[in-house]
Amino acid sequence: MQNILVTGGAGYIGSHCCKELHKRGFYPITIDNLVHGHRENVKWGKLYQGDIGNPKQLKELFDNHPVLAILHFAAYAYVGESMTVPLKYYENNVQKTIHLLHWALKYNIKYFIFSSSCAVYGLPDTIPIDEEHPRSPISPYGRSKYMIEEILTDCSMAYPMAFMSLRYFNAAGADPDGEIGEKHDPETHLIPLILDVAAGRTDKIKVFGNDYETRDGSCIRDYIHVTDLAKAHVLALEKLLSGEPSHYLNLGTGKGFSVLETIEIAKKITGKNIAYAVTERRPGDPPVLTASNEKAVRILDWTPDFTDLEDIVQTAWNWHKNLG
Numbered sequence: 275m276q277n278i279l280v281t282g283g284a285g286y287i288g289s290h291c292c293k294e295l296h297k298r299g300f301y302p303i304t305i306d307n308l309v310h311g312h313r314e315n316v317k318w319g320k321l322y323q324g325d326i327g328n329p330k331q332l333k334e335l336f337d338n339h340p341v342l343a344i345l346h347f348a349a350y351a352y353v354g355e356s357m358t359v360p361l362k363y364y365e366n367n368v369q370k371t372i373h374l375l376h377w378a379l380k381y382n383i384k385y386f387i388f389s390s391s392c393a394v395y396g397l398p399d400t401i402p403i404d405e406e407h408p409r410s411p412i413s414p415y416g417r418s419k420y421m422i423e424e425i426l427t428d429c430s431m432a433y434p435m436a437f438m439s440l441r442y443f444n445a446a447g448a449d450p451d452g453e454i455g456e457k458h459d460p461e462t463h464l465i466p467l468i469l470d471v472a473a474g475r476t477d478k479i480k481v482f483g484n485d486y487e488t489r490d491g492s493c494i495r496d497y498i499h500v501t502d503l504a505k506a507h508v509l510a511l512e513k514l515l516s517g518e519p520s521h522y523l524n525l526g527t528g529k530g531f532s533v534l535e536t537i538e539i540a541k542k543i544t545g546k547n548i549a550y551a552v553t554e555r556r557p558g559d560p561p562v563l564t565a566s567n568e569k570a571v572r573i574l575d576w577t578p579d580f581t582d583l584e585d586i587v588q589t590a591w592n593w594h595k596n597l598g
Contacts, residue, residue, distance in 0.1 A: 275301035277339050277583065278511070279383075281326050281374065282347030283319075284311025285439060287503055289388065289454045291345055292318045295502035297511075304340050305331070306348065312392075315454050324427030327370040329377075343385035343511055344378055353393065353415045358528065360414035367418035372425065376439045379433055385514045387507055391523070394420045396439060397560050402496075404566040405441075405522050407476055410560050419596060423522065423577040430520045439509035443496040443526035444567045445503055448585040448593035456500070465497070465587060468537055469594040472544040479548065481533050483555035492533035496526040496564040499580035499589070509574040521573055526565025527581045536583065543587045 278295055279498035281290040283304030288311070292302040305322040313321065324331035326348055335341075341355070349367045350356070356363040387562065393416030395408045426437045433512045446465050448455030456466050470476045484491040506525050531539070555572050570576055580586050 275299060276342045277301050278571045279335070279341045279344045280304050280319075280347065281344065282306055282311060282349065282389075283345075284313060284315045284321065285347060286456050286458065287442075287500055288345070288347035289315035289317075289450060290500045290504040291314065291436060291455065292477045293449065294501070294508045295319075295345075298508050300508075303335070303341070305335060307585040310458065317453065325370070326374045329373075330353050330423075330454065331486070332374070332377045335556050336377060339581070341381065341383055343387065343514070344374070344383060345387045345389075345507055345511070346374065347389040349389065349418070351415060353413045354462075356413050356415035363414045363418045364429045366417075366427075368421050370397075370531060371422050375425070375429060378452070379435070385434050385511065386435060386515075387510050388422060388426060388439045389439060390423060390439045390441045390522070391419045392441050392443050392563060392565065394423065397558070398563065401562050401579055402528055402566040403524065405524055405569055426520070436514050437517075438514060439522045440506060440510060441522065441524050442503060442504075443563060444496040445500050447499040447501070447580060447589040449501060452525050452592060456590065457597065464495070464533065464536060465590050467541070468548055468593060469591055471548045472540060472546040472591070473595055473597075477549060479537065479550045480554045481537075481550050482559060484534070484552045485501060485555075486561040488532055490532050490534045492596075493559055493576065494530040494532045494564065495560040496530050497536075497583055497586055498578060499528050499586050502572045502578040502580055506570060506574060506576050509576050518573070521569070523573060524536050524565040524567050525570055527578050528565055528567050529581060529583075530562060530564040531583045535594070536587070539583050540591070543584060543591050
């Protein structure tokens with residue numbers, strides 16, 4: 275089996291990608307400092323508890339395990355936090371990625387899959403957003419992803435390295451087999467926060483604004499199931515291995531659901547009353563964020579399996595209701 279290094283492979287999306295890599299005949303090797311990841315998520319390959327900024331740990335890993343490609347998820351990803359401690363995000367996300375790229379070049383690793391974000395676009399000018407939309411991030415988190423994309427572009431022109439930068443919209447759901455799922459601390463994603471209310475862990479969910487120019491006044495987002503994300507990563511890897519050039523690709527369904535619609539769907543799935551309180555808008559929240567995924571469908575031969583939000587929420591609830 276060919277070794278694939280998965281940075282941040284103990285996290286939410288990284289662990290689902292490790293499972294998909296294993297299913298497709300690769301051997302995932304995870305490096306994760308377990309600050310936000312979970313040891314129990316690493317089920318399909320070796321775990322190095324370490325940091326991609328640590329040269330000794332990377333040398334040990336690469337010396338002992340020849341690596342064909344890197345799937346890079348390791349990053350801090352709290353937008354609000356990035357506004358208050360930006361250097362934390364630039365040091366961890368950007369500086370350590372540069373360090374990782376140096377080691378990739380040293381060990382002749384030619385394929386790099388990057389976990390990017392729709393945050394690179396900032397406030398959208400047009401909906402749905404395609405890959406030609408201007409990138410104008412409005413947070414240090416989004417700018418860190420933007421910077422890494424620029425670095426990868428320059429590296430691909432200067433060195434024998436090809437990359438895929440996959441720009442996620444709203445990752446959601448859990449492994450349909452129930453082996454892994456979403457568990458953040460603190461939790462900021464809408465669906466698990468809603469399900470916390472359904473499970474009785476919290477009293478109500480905050481709805482940030484109900485006066486947007488949308489069909490019910492609340493923000494609309496594009497939810498992409500985490501296993502569909504995982505499949506796209508492995509397809510991107512396989513395409514690079516077959517000679518496909520570097521690309522930036524949006525990963526979403528192209529369908530938008532509002533906050534209030536998502537709450538109603540969760541009520542239906544869980545059979546629970548879900549109380550909510552409308553509060554002030556959050557600065558920088560666009561009314562609508564939906565993806566054009568046509569390029570990813572065409573380049574990767576990829577189609578999301580989960581396009582109905584009810585199905586996505588059902589997998590999330592199956593996982594979430596059994597959390598301690």
